[in-house]
Amino acid sequence: MSTPSMVLYYDEVSPPVRGVLLAIAALGVKDRIKFEYINLFDGGHLAADFLKINPLHTIPVLRHGDLTLIDSHAILMYLCDTFAPAGDTFGIPDTLTRAKVFNMLCFNNGHLFQRDAEVMRKIFRGEITDPTNHLPPIEETIDALEHFLQKSRYTALDHLSVADLAIVATLSTLNLLVPIEANRWPRVHEWFKEMQALPYYNEQNSVGLEKLRGILATRIKI
Numbered sequence: 001m002s003t004p005s006m007v008l009y010y011d012e013v014s015p016p017v018r019g020v021l022l023a024i025a026a027l028g029v030k031d032r033i034k035f036e037y038i039n040l041f042d043g044g045h046l047a048a049d050f051l052k053i054n055p056l057h058t059i060p061v062l063r064h065g066d067l068t069l070i071d072s073h074a075i076l077m078y079l080c081d082t083f084a085p086a087g088d089t090f091g092i093p094d095t096l097t098r099a100k101v102f103n104m105l106c107f108n109n110g111h112l113f114q115r116d117a118e119v120m121r122k123i124f125r126g127e128i129t130d131p132t133n134h135l136p137p138i139e140e141t142i143d144a145l146e147h148f149l150q151k152s153r154y155t156a157l158d159h160l161s162v163a164d165l166a167i168v169a170t171l172s173t174l175n176l177l178v179p180i181e182a183n184r185w186p187r188v189h190e191w192f193k194e195m196q197a198l199p200y201y202n203e204q205n206s207v208g209l210e211k212l213r214g215i216l217a218t219r220i221k222i
């Protein structure tokens with residue numbers, strides 16, 4: 001019996017989606033996945049068919065046979081476990097590595113992305129047109145990222161991991177609101193430049209980011 005294909009529900013404007021798209025490209029498994037576009041700015045995530053898949057109406061969602069994963073960080077771990085063999089950069093060979101990667105994925109999910117989403121929600125609901133007063137909580141999480149990157153070469157490990165991919169998708173979005181200056185966040189700035197030089201970065205992250213920038217520019221001055 002053939003293995004069922006994976007299906008990714010996505011819209012590349014979303015940072016968690018872009019983290020997953022980066023990982024799919026990094027793992028070289030694009031041809032193993034079917035891509036279903038869900039237009040976030042046209043309410044595609046609220047359509048009855050999609051709500052049956054994810055009643056939380058968020059993307060990304062990955063389906064693989066009977067498995068439905070409704071969080072990008074869970075998806076990233078699953079992609080590594082499924083596609084990164086032992087010895088691969090993205091492989092998770094032991095408990096310590098898993099703990100370190102998972103820790104930074106939780107940082108992205110619980111802090112960095114949440115603070116981004118909070119301000120973006122206010123902007124897109126038309127509650128604010130100037131985010132300046134709402135930026136300190138975001139800056140605080142970038143301070144935390146600076147602290148983490150002072151301790152290791154990449155965010156979780158001394159080599160690239162899916163945590164870096166998830167975090168750069170969020171950080172590049174935050175950079176639209178809070179420019180990542182080298183004098184304030186030297187390690188974050190350096191790591192960000194390195195991430196932007198990845199061969200798959202532009203196609204998997206910049207395209208969606210620029211689309212988001214265009215929509216954002218209709219709401220606030222950026």
Ligand SMILES: N[C@@H](CCC(=O)N[C@@H](CS)C(=O)NCC(=O)O)C(=O)O
Binds near residue numbers: 016040117
């Ligand atoms: N923790 C989730 C967050 C996903 C999320 O909030 N996605 C946003 C787009 S960036 C979304 O789908 N929002 C639509 C909604 O909340 O209705 C993940 O990492 O996948």
